[in-house]
Amino acid sequence: xxxxxxxxxxxRKLRVQARGARIVRMRVERPGIVQPQSKTKIEREVAxxxxxxxxxxxKNILLRLSGGRVLRxxxxxxxxxxxxxxxxxxxxxxxxxxxxxxxxxxxxEDSRALGKVHLYSAGELxxxxxxxxxxxxxxxFTEAWFVTAARRSRKPAKLFLMDQQYVxxxxxxxxxxxxxxxxxxxxxxxCGVSKPKLAALHSAIRxxxxxxxxxxxxxxxxxxxxxxxxxxxxxxxxxxxxxxxxCGGRIRRIAQGGRSTYFCAGCQR
DNA sequence: TCGATCCTGTAG
DNA sequence: CTACAGGATCGA
Numbered sequence: 001x002x003x004x005x006x007x008x009x010x011x012r013k014l015r016v017q018a019r020g021a022r023i024v025r026m027r028v029e030r031p032g033i034v035q036p037q038s039k040t041k042i043e044r045e046v047a048x049x050x051x052x053x054x055x056x057x058x059k060n061i062l063l064r065l066s067g068g069r070v071l072r073x074x075x076x077x078x079x080x081x082x083x084x085x086x087x088x089x090x091x092x093x094x095x096x097x098x099x100x101x102x103x104x105x106x107x108x109e110d111s112r113a114l115g116k117v118h119l120y121s122a123g124e125l126x127x128x129x130x131x132x133x134x135x136x137x138x139x140x141f142t143e144a145w146f147v148t149a150a151r152r153s154r155k156p157a158k159l160f161l162m163d164q165q166y167v168x169x170x171x172x173x174x175x176x177x178x179x180x181x182x183x184x185x186x187x188x189x190x191c192g193v194s195k196p197k198l199a200a201l202h203s204a205i206r207x208x209x210x211x212x213x214x215x216x217x218x219x220x221x222x223x224x225x226x227x228x229x230x231x232x233x234x235x236x237x238x239x240x241x242x243x244x245x246x247c248g249g250r251i252r253r254i255a256q257g258g259r260s261t262y263f264c265a266g267c268q269r
Numbered sequence: 270t271c272g273a274t275c276c277t278g279t280a281g
Numbered sequence: 282c283t284a285c286a287g288g289a290t291c292g293a
Contacts, residue, residue: 093277112277113275113277
């Protein structure tokens with residue numbers, strides 16, 4: 001599921017469906033999801049709060065509750081967060097759920113159970129997010145800022161893009177897609193990438209995320225036309241050994257930071 | 270900066 | 282059976 005576009009799509013849907021709802025109770029089915037916080041304490045403190053607003057910082061979903069507390073939900077690899085009509089009929093894989101006034105449910109479904117749900121008081125949230133960098137779809141994400149940040153890091157370009165403390169919200173797929181659009185080699189130390197290519201990369205990050213957001217929102221539209229899945233057209237991710245759509249070269253897969261990176265060795269230099 | 274780790278599901 | 286998975290953290 002979740003890089004910035006999918007997380008943003010989740011937030012937008014929750015704002016429509018759940019904003020203003022009273023939470024009758026919260027149940028943590030898998031204590032590991034809230035650790036090191038206490039399951040009983042978090043359940044007790046969230047009961048009877050109103051979900052006042054839904055925000056996003058990077059890949060973090062922030063559920064603002066009455067009383068100034070905030071639930072931070074991180075979907076990690078396989079998490080999803082959505083409203084169901086009847087809280088009694090929860091999907092298998094539900095790790096945490098909230099019963100809302102009227103019987104509807106808010107469900108955190110996460111087959112691998114790697115996700116996180118933490119509760120903060122107003123003051124605590126700030127430090128929990130201190131390592132979350134600039135929002136790539138905000139005004140703050142300027143070319144000048146990006147070039148400066150890149151010049152200061154010797155990380156391979158792909159790892160730089162995936163590091164949440166610089167640009168917040170890119171993950172394995174969209175980092176690879178942005179590098180492809182800008183013709184940047186993923187292993188190239190980012191401080192050594194030329195100015196024109198950094199400019200191209202900056203705008204590629206925006207365009208990739210915007211397109212992916214548009215398709216992520218469609219994927220959540222009424223069932224029937226688009227089912228689950230991704231309609232964003234990937235140029236490189238998951239296309240090992242296929243021909244490059246731009247130069248006809250072969251897409252390669254390498255490992256970086258324990259993850260797969262896909263790129264075209266022909267046109268990414 | 271790398272590798273192991275947290276988990277479960279699915280594809281080959 | 283093994284490999285791998287759209288993430289992040291921890292310790293060596």
